[in-house]
Amino acid sequence: MAVNVNDPCLFCEFLKNKEIAAENDLAFAIFDGFPVNPGHVLVIPKRHVANYFELTTEEVLAIRDLLQRMKTEVDAKFHPDGYNIGVNVGADAGQSIFHVHVHLIPRHKGDVKNPRGGVRGVIPAKQSY
Structure with a gap:
């Protein structure tokens, strides 16, 4: 798997040694090294781009394809009761790695109160409404 790097980033270097769980022409999926729950997946475009809103339509579709493929795999291995899908865009939204990555987080009944x-x-005071 080759990551296209226009501007070198540490994340791109880190990704070169990761085991790829699935890929297509424009994106790939890995299991998160610091999972929120077992089966936590990251789906990442191959092109180096920091902001989700700068992805091409084709890249968004490629990411969606891998989210669906990995959901099927995670369902079979971990049997979650639900999922959260998330992207952090910008430092003020919690983005700490400036290469787009979409989280697929399996959820289980009782994993939070x-x-x-x-x-x-993401804003605790706004969670319950």
């Missing part, structure tokens, strides 16, 4: 609000939990 109250899951209501899901991704709204």
